[in-house]
């Protein structure tokens with residue numbers, strides 16, 4: 309068992325598709341929450357083979373896309389400080405703030421390092437004792453445990469010139485915010501794979517109980533995705549609602565307690581600003597007082613500036629599932645991956661980037 | 669960001685209960701080997717196990733029996749089994 313090939317078995321895809329068609333008995337609208345799902349669905353060509361009455365819309369689960377312009381501006385302000393180097397995941401490099409991106413800052417001399425892991429940023433701090441290294445925490449539940457472990461390691465190893473600026477976000481609250489929006493009518497959620505491997509499938513039970521939403525956790529291979537969509541269609545057809553988990557090889561009901569404990573030790577919930585969605589109560593994580601020595605926001609005394617989102621960019625509407633990229637007048641004209649205007653076109657998981665890459 | 673394919677563990681270092689030790693595994697996929705952190709993995713892996721990795725950290729150790737049950741579930745779905753038999 310290699311845990312991949314089995315789930316890419318193309319001989320299973322066809323009968324699954326037949327089953328999907330049988331299961332869709334009335335029009336339905338499902339949101340895929342996770343940016344990696346958006347990309348996987350496009351890459352597997354699933355959008356083009358869906359039954360016509362099955363509408364699949366993209367949600368707010370691309371971490372780079374939901375990073376607000378004021379946060380980007382604060383990141384750039386830090387990169388411009390003397391003696392400071394910011395360490396980022398590559399996706400963030402070209403995301404526009406209200407006045408340019410980290411790429412622009414870097415070309416005028418700011419120090420921006422692209423890292424693969426927060427641990428690499430810690431090593432950067434060890435190797436550059438005269439610089440202060442700020443890791444920019446942008447991500448959901450999958451990324452937070454590693455950042456927490458890195459802060460823990462910095463403390464244990466007494467590494468003084470390492471800090472984190474946290475814009476870490478948590479998943480259920482924005483979904484609840486969206487569900488409370490009367491304009492957005494959805495029947496079900498394709499719940500994220502690896503976020504759920506941390507928080508557990510049980511985290512979606514309140515959405516079933518309070519919003520009567522069909523919730524199915526799915527993996528990223530073709531057969532995983534089709535299986536997930538079949539279960540959603542069946543729940544919606546039968547009127548029976550539940551959290552179903554089609555990704556048990558990675559996701560349990562309770563999630564990963566070791567990671568949850570690490571996160572709780574270092575972080576506490578806070579209100580957080582989301583691009584396009586605004587401030588959502590208790591939807592983010594800040595570093596606890598005990599670890600404030602590693603909190604860049606406090607140590608560098610950062611105030612988040614007021615900022616304006618790019619004019620004409622519809623990312624906000626797209627992240628809410630209310631519009632699709634082709635409805636944006638700038639899509640593929642003034643806004644392309646080579647010259648992006650909004651974050652949904654920059655990120656490799658952004659919905660605009662997906663539509664651009666794989667066509668409509 | 670989340671699409672990492674599971675990788676096979678070839679070496680494990682550190683003590684699962686002691687965060688002051690370096691909790692590191694070497695993983696291998698198609699002949700490429702690299703070191704990853706085990707600080708937040710749900711179940712401490714053995715050599716030969718597969719792990720899901722995110723940004724340099726293993727977040728989940730896969731168990732063969734779960735994966736087999738998972739593919740079985742999908743196969744049954746493809747055979748058009750009635751829903752109630754799948755639970």
Ligand code: SF4
Pocket residue numbers: 620621622623626633636637638639640643644648649650651652653654660
């Ligand atoms: S196409 Fe560009 S400008 Fe339009 S919504 Fe997407 S990112 Fe924003």
